[in-house]
Amino acid sequence: MKNILLACSSGMSTSLLVSKMEEVAKEKGVEVKIWAVGQDKAMTEMENADILLIGPQMRFMKKKFSKVADKVGIPLEVIDPVAYGRVDGKAVLEKALETMEEN
Template identity: 75%
Template sequence: MKKILLACSSGMSTSLLVSKMEEEATKRGEEVKIWAVAQDKAEHDMEEADVLLIGPQMRFMKKKFAVTAEKVGIPIDVIDSVAYGRVDGVAVLDKAFELIEKG
């Protein structure tokens, strides 16, 4: 099972994106756990995740999260702002899988 963590300012704005990503994963027959949290909970939840994707409005937090991500051994990146704005679950899921595969 792949575990994908999304972090945004409040943890709420990514909830629709999570749903779209779950729909796509189901279509592909992929077993995933995808969840979104607010920035203050992200570092704690990284221990359970295979990848962290950060909302584009929080790109300034990437360096801070990178320290914890390195400790727990997961890749992180900022969600593409166009994919985020379009709530493009396919593109964001593809990015998450790509990062997990790279390790």
């Protein structure tokens, strides 16, 4: 089971993306837990995740989140703005799984 955490400013804009990612994972038979939180909860939630994906609007916070992600030992990626804007669950899920395999 892979645990994928998404973070955005409030956790609201990633909720639809989580649903789309879950649909794709189910179709592919991939066991994942995907959830979204606001930036204020991301630091503590990282301990339960295998990867942190942050919304493109939070790109400026990558350095701050990277410090905690490195301590916890998980990769961190900024979600591709085009995939994010299109709510492309397939592209985001595939990138997350690919990144986890590399690390």
